[in-house]
Each structure stands twice: as C-alpha cells, then as structure tokens.
Amino acid sequence: MMSIRPFGCEECSSTFTRSENLERHKRTRHGDAARKSFQCPHCQAKFARRDICKRHANRCQEKSLQQSASYQSVTRASSGGGIHSQSEPLQRASSESEPSPSSKANDHNLRRKRRRRSSSPGIEAAVVGNGDAEGPDADASWHLYTTPHLSEPQPARNSEALVSPESISLGTSNNSVGFLVGLYFAYFHASLPIIHKATFEPTTAPRPLLNIMVAIGHLYSIKDFTDEPAATTVERSRRLWAQGVEELEKIRSSEWRELRKTWVMQAWLLHIVYGVYADVSAQDGTARRMLRHLVDAVRDLGLLNYAVAATMFPRIDDEMMASFNSSELGWLEDTWRAYLHEETLKLSLQALMFLDHHVFSSCNMRPLLSPIEFVWELPLHEELWEAKDALSWRIILTDKYGESAMVGTTLKWPIPLNRGSHTMSTSLATQSLMSESPCPQLIETLFASPMATLAVLTNIELLIKDFTRCYYQLPPNPSDPSAYHILTQGQNQRIFASLKVLIDITSTQVVHETHNEKPLWRACDMTARAIKLSLCRPDDLLICGIVESNVIATLMTATHLTLGSYVAARRSTQSLLKKRSDDEGALAITEDLVSALTSIMGASPRLAYCEGPWTTAISYRILLLIWKVLRWAVGAIREKLTARIANDDIINLPRSFGSCSLVLNSLLETIFNGEPESTAAASRQNSLWATDLQSLTAILDHSEADLTNLIIRICKSRPVWAIGSAMVSSIENITATTSSNVPLNIYL
Numbered sequence: 001m002m003s004i005r006p007f008g009c010e011e012c013s014s015t016f017t018r019s020e021n022l023e024r025h026k027r028t029r030h031g032d033a034a035r036k037s038f039q040c041p042h043c044q045a046k047f048a049r050r051d052i053c054k055r056h057a058n059r060c061q062e063k064s065l066q067q068s069a070s071y072q073s074v075t076r077a078s079s080g081g082g083i084h085s086q087s088e089p090l091q092r093a094s095s096e097s098e099p100s101p102s103s104k105a106n107d108h109n110l111r112r113k114r115r116r117r118s119s120s121p122g123i124e125a126a127v128v129g130n131g132d133a134e135g136p137d138a139d140a141s142w143h144l145y146t147t148p149h150l151s152e153p154q155p156a157r158n159s160e161a162l163v164s165p166e167s168i169s170l171g172t173s174n175n176s177v178g179f180l181v182g183l184y185f186a187y188f189h190a191s192l193p194i195i196h197k198a199t200f201e202p203t204t205a206p207r208p209l210l211n212i213m214v215a216i217g218h219l220y221s222i223k224d225f226t227d228e229p230a231a232t233t234v235e236r237s238r239r240l241w242a243q244g245v246e247e248l249e250k251i252r253s254s255e256w257r258e259l260r261k262t263w264v265m266q267a268w269l270l271h272i273v274y275g276v277y278a279d280v281s282a283q284d285g286t287a288r289r290m291l292r293h294l295v296d297a298v299r300d301l302g303l304l305n306y307a308v309a310a311t312m313f314p315r316i317d318d319e320m321m322a323s324f325n326s327s328e329l330g331w332l333e334d335t336w337r338a339y340l341h342e343e344t345l346k347l348s349l350q351a352l353m354f355l356d357h358h359v360f361s362s363c364n365m366r367p368l369l370s371p372i373e374f375v376w377e378l379p380l381h382e383e384l385w386e387a388k389d390a391l392s393w394r395i396i397l398t399d400k401y402g403e404s405a406m407v408g409t410t411l412k413w414p415i416p417l418n419r420g421s422h423t424m425s426t427s428l429a430t431q432s433l434m435s436e437s438p439c440p441q442l443i444e445t446l447f448a449s450p451m452a453t454l455a456v457l458t459n460i461e462l463l464i465k466d467f468t469r470c471y472y473q474l475p476p477n478p479s480d481p482s483a484y485h486i487l488t489q490g491q492n493q494r495i496f497a498s499l500k501v502l503i504d505i506t507s508t509q510v511v512h513e514t515h516n517e518k519p520l521w522r523a524c525d526m527t528a529r530a531i532k533l534s535l536c537r538p539d540d541l542l543i544c545g546i547v548e549s550n551v552i553a554t555l556m557t558a559t560h561l562t563l564g565s566y567v568a569a570r571r572s573t574q575s576l577l578k579k580r581s582d583d584e585g586a587l588a589i590t591e592d593l594v595s596a597l598t599s600i601m602g603a604s605p606r607l608a609y610c611e612g613p614w615t616t617a618i619s620y621r622i623l624l625l626i627w628k629v630l631r632w633a634v635g636a637i638r639e640k641l642t643a644r645i646a647n648d649d650i651i652n653l654p655r656s657f658g659s660c661s662l663v664l665n666s667l668l669e670t671i672f673n674g675e676p677e678s679t680a681a682a683s684r685q686n687s688l689w690a691t692d693l694q695s696l697t698a699i700l701d702h703s704e705a706d707l708t709n710l711i712i713r714i715c716k717s718r719p720v721w722a723i724g725s726a727m728v729s730s731i732e733n734i735t736a737t738t739s740s741n742v743p744l745n746i747y748l
Contacts, residue, residue: 012311030257030312177202177210180217187220187720191519191612192273193451194266194348196340198388208244208251209267215240215274219720223609238283241274245286252293259297260312262341265348268294269355276359276551277613277721284550291359294352295368303349305375313341336390343385346376350455357458358614361465363548364541371426371459378423378445378452400448419445423452426459433498446505450520457502457527464495464531468538472545495535503528510599517607523615529596530618536589537625551613552726555620559730562624562631586629587659593629594670596622600714601674608714613721620727623711630667630707634700636660641696664703671706708735 005015007022011030016022038053039046042060047053181202189197195213202210218237222230248268251258258264268290275287302308353369360367379385381400387393401417420441422432429446432439433456446453467487487495506525509518540561541547541554548554600619603611640657708731715731718724 012313014311177214180214180221181210183217183220184213187610188216188612190610191523191615192269192351193382193385193520194269194344194351196344196385198386199340206263206267208247209263209270211240211244212267212270212274215244216270219278220610223719238279241271241278241283244271245275245290248290252297256297257301259294260301260303262344262348265294265298265345265352269348269351272355272359273613276355277723279722288359291356292368295356298349298352299373303345304369304373306377307375309345310342313338332394333390336387336393339384339393343380346379347385347451349374349376350379350451354454354458354614357462358617359551361462362551362617363554364539364545365547367462371430371462375425377419378426378429378442378455379449380417381448382450383448426455429456430459430463430498433501434494436497438498438501443501443505446502447509450509450518450524453502453505453524454520454527457524457531460495460498460502461527461531461534464534465539465542468542472543492535496532499528499532503532517604519607519611519615522603522607523612523618525599526596526615526618526622529592529599530622533589533592533596533622533625536585537628539621551617552722555617555723555727556730558621558624559727559734562628563734586632586663590629590663590666593622593626594666597626597667597670597674601670601710603717605717608717609720611718613723616715616718616721616723620711620715620723623714626667627704627707627711629663630703633660633664633667634703637664637696637700641693641700664699668699668703668706671710674710675706705735 005017007016007019009015009022009025009030011026014025016025038050040053040057040060042057045056045060047056185197189195195209205213215237218233218240222233244267248264248271251264259268272287272291272294275283275290298304353371353374356367356369381396383396383400384393387396397415418441420439422428422439422442423445429442429452432442446456464487503525506521506528509521510525540558544561546557546561548557600623637657637660640660712728712731715724715728
C-alpha cells in the first residue's frame, strides 16, 4: 500500500509524511524563511523577533511616505500626465489583495489569472528615433514577468525606481525609462540575451534590474550629444550603477540565498559588465568583488549542477493539472512559463561562466569557475527564447524538434527532446567535437544557439590556456623550438578538429542573411579565430608572466609588448627578447590574419556600435597580432634591402624578398581595401610588388601608419564602452612618440 504524504512544500514538488520533516526541508533547502514569523506590513520582509520587525516597520513606513510624496510631486510636474497614466497598472496591482487559496491548484489558477489580467504593457515599446537603431518592436507583447525565479516586486517599492534619479520619467523623451530600456534592448541585449524581452515589463521590474538597464541605455544614448551633455549623461549612468551595487549588496548581506532568484542574478551580472567595461576607475575592483561573491553564492546554492538546481524549480502536480479542466491554452501557458524558469537560469549561469573567464583570463589570472563543475544542458534553439507568447513558442518547438516536442494537455516540462548525450554539458560537447565524428545532434544544437557555441569555445580556450600555463612552468626544451604549449601532436589535431567545426558554424551564421547583424554570433566568430591564432602565437602576457588589474590595462600592456617598448621588456622574460629564426610560422597564419582583419573591418556602423565590449577586446588582440606580424615583415625586408644597398645591388630589385614580402603585401592589400576611396590609397595599392627602390621604400615607410590609422578608425567606431576610447588614446600617444623606423626589440 502506498504511503500518503499529506505535507507538500509550497516552493518545490517535494512531499512529506510528517510536518517536522517538511519544516526541516524548508530550513535546509529554501532558507530560513520558515522560522521568520513576523512580517513587515509595508515591504513584506520577515523577521524572527517581534521587536526587530516593529522597529523595521516604523522606518519602512516613514520611507514609504517620503517616497509617496516625491512620486506625487513628479507626477504633478510631468506634462501630459505621462507618469500618472503609466502608474495606473502599479496602483491596480497595489490595490489587489493577496488571495488565500484553499489548495495548491486554486492558488496556481489565481496566479495565472492575475498574470493574464496584468499582461497588457504599462509602457509602450520605445523606438529609437535615428536611422541606425531600432528599438523593441512596437507590437511586442511585453508580459508581466511573474515567474517564481523572477519574484513579483512590490509596487510601492518599484515606484521609487521610476523616479530615481529625478530626471528620469516614464514618458517618451530621451531621458524616459521606456526610451532607455528600448536602447538597452536595441543595442546591448543581443550581445548578452539573459533577459526575456517578451515578458519584461518596466513598470513592475525590480528596482536594481531596471536601474542597471537604464544605466546601460544611457551609455548608448550619448552618441549624438556634445561633450557637456554626454558627460552629464555618463555621470547619471554611474550614479545608477553605484545605487544598484549598494542595493544588491544589501540583498547579499541580509539573505544571500536571494541570489538564486534569476532577477537578482541578472541584475548582478549586468552590474559586473558595467563595472568592468564602462570605466577604468575604481568600478573595476567593485565589479570583480561582485563576481567573486556571485560565484561563491551559486556554488554554495548548488546552482552549477542541474540535478541540484532542478529541485528548486516550481512543479505542477496532478491536482493542478486536473484544475485546468483540459484547457490546452492554460496548460500550454504554464508549460511555457516552466521553460522560461529553466532557460533563464541556464543562460544566466552560462553568462556567468563566460564573464568569469573573460574578466580573469584576459588579465592572465585563473578563472574562479571550472567547466567541469558546470553541469547544465546546452541552451535550446534561440528562436524558442525569442518567442513572444506560448502559442508562438509551441509552433517553434514543434518545427525545430519534430513530433517528440508536440505539446498537449498532459505534457510536463522538461520535455525530452532527444538531443543526444553530448549536449548535456559543455565538457561532453567539447569531447565530442574533438573526436573524429562529432555528434550530429550536437552540431545542430551549436548551429541553433550562439550561447551554446560561445560556451564550448570558452571551454576550449580555457583548456589551451591551462596547457600553455603548465608548459611554461616546465624546464625549456631546446629540441622543441616552437612548442608553445604542452599539447602533443595528436592533441593538437583534436583541438584543430574542434576549431574547424566551430569556425565553420560561426562563419556560416555570421554571413547568414538573418544572423549577419547579430553581435553574439560575431563574438563567437572572433573568439574562434582568436583561439586558432593562439595555437601559433600564444598570449604575450601569458608567456611573459604579466598579470594586470583590469581588461583595459591588459590591452595597453599588450600594445607595448607588441612594440617592444623598454617598459614592456623590463616586465617580460629575457627569452622573448632574442630574435627567432625566419618567419617563425608567420606565413602559415597570414590567411587567418587576413580573414580576421576583413571580418573586423567589414562590420556595419550599427553592428560596430552595438558590439559587446568583450568582442572589441578580442578583436583588438587580433589587431595587435597583425601589427606585430606587419612589423616583422617590414623589418625583414629592410634588412635584406640594406644588404643589397651595401653591395650596390639596387638596380634590379627582386619582385619578392621571400615570405616576408608575401605577408606584407597580403596585409597591406586588405588594409587598402578597407580604407575610404582616395587617390593616395589607390596609388599605394598599385605600388605593391614594386621593383623600384622609391616605391618599395614608400610602402615600407607608410605601412605601419596605414595599419595604425585603421585600428584607430575601428576603435572610434566603438565608443560606447571604455575599451574603444582608451585604445585610441593609447595608440595615438604611442604613434606620437615613435616611428616605424625605430628598430624592434621584440621579434616574432
């Protein structure tokens, strides 16, 4: 006879035979909320002692009165009743009393009905008013995000977010929340799609999440401003970031388990991105500290393993299923919501893995997380994530995954989609790609999701860096002059096999007519190219043992290492200073360098403007490698030309000086093709492969300036994040004090 389990957990699907077992489960699995029986009537915070709750309630009441007075004054001051009309959904939400359902099924139905009543958008989707950008679709259905992982915020608290800072309103001006959130989705969201656009509602979004989205939107709003308004806008953006950091820190200090909520994790990740890439000031240290706190929290909560995290997901039992009365639309809606719960957390954790790698590995530090401990299935098709409603989601699911994904009235999430065992984690996916015959379902998954492709690329790059770091701690091996890492020949073949598959995927998707303007696929493409080049040319900072404090300082140091400056030489190892034999493989990577340079130059103005800061950093490292190869080629040709001049053999110059001429002319031809049409550029392009001394000397004298001018133009087209402007200043300072005739201290 089956045992009866009458005590069910309200936050997960677990059931128990005894009430004390249920209470113990709540304390261990869902925090200390079960022991906090005194609740604040204003903000619903819970406390274990009545006196503490009473003191908090008095302070909370005073704060609410002050916020209400400030909110009413801004409402009266706004023209056309913009804020007043937009605050009506908040007033309706605050006037609704919480139902007290008699059963879990009734409670589920009531939550679903409230979600449908509030599904109409409170803020109309903003459309950017210039020709380069498009805001969120005006007809998009922005539903209220009422998932358990994105807990519903209290309206009284969120009204404060809509008027902080004071100049932000809910209208349609350039300082309105709707406009700035529209800029976030139009420019940045595609680079880090961790927020579900179709269900995001600014009027009910938690304050820290909304503020950081507005702060990022401010950065994208200043391209048409003059210096003074732009500085004011940036300062306002920094204040919002600092305010969000303070609020998130309070959440972590009071109840660190709140970090398992996806809206908290999303806000945390966006604050890290802003702190690392938006400025070079003390924000970077704060951002890295936040990253460490988040890593510790997700590790302690067990979120890195799907088997553990799945126990926290909301489950719909048989009673709830029967309550739908065979209503397919109602069941489909909740199946879609269950998918959103899981996929949102999955994408947020994937973004955490990527940021952890890029923030620390770029500075030559070990990441905090290991891919081995991250056991989550690869993300599903990106079109599923972009579906605007449950019905569209069902159509896409059936279309992409066939009859096995048919959605009916008895289907529960997760749905077995038969994607193969190699999609169960990034480590298994990497192993499959390194085999001679990768799993076909895995290839389809990588084609369908740029986040999945980026996760696998990150894992491969970490593997290569770890091997390289280990190699440089071993004694030098003179018999192996070009072994930059500890990989054997067979292991190298496996790495190249995986990269070949990934580069084919990214190259196909980048040129695809529906993906050629998607920054995330471009980030995957640049990452794959950089990894392939690193197998032949390892990171200078890595082999020199230089550790920097932030990403921008890392790129500046890498620039000086490329030029062989005195300061860089003092910080690097002496083995880097000796001249190496011949081209040292420069000819072998010329085709890859030309292809990467063409891709970087070929970005449209809008794609360059909305490019993620990590993509800019990766592209800049590739440009530095091109600069280094070009300097080697120029130096090698000058040496041979000097030897001919010394022998008075300058009448019949050869058409080519060997591999160095082929490398130089291939790079210069690509550079000239990317320059604006001018007589000077056309004349220099016609001088390639010249055999007279004057033309050859002119090419050598201007080649480096042509490349640096191109790099400056590329960086200036990416002004939103600090990397672009910082690299422009660095290169301009270097070129102002050096010339291409200065002898090289560092060779390839």
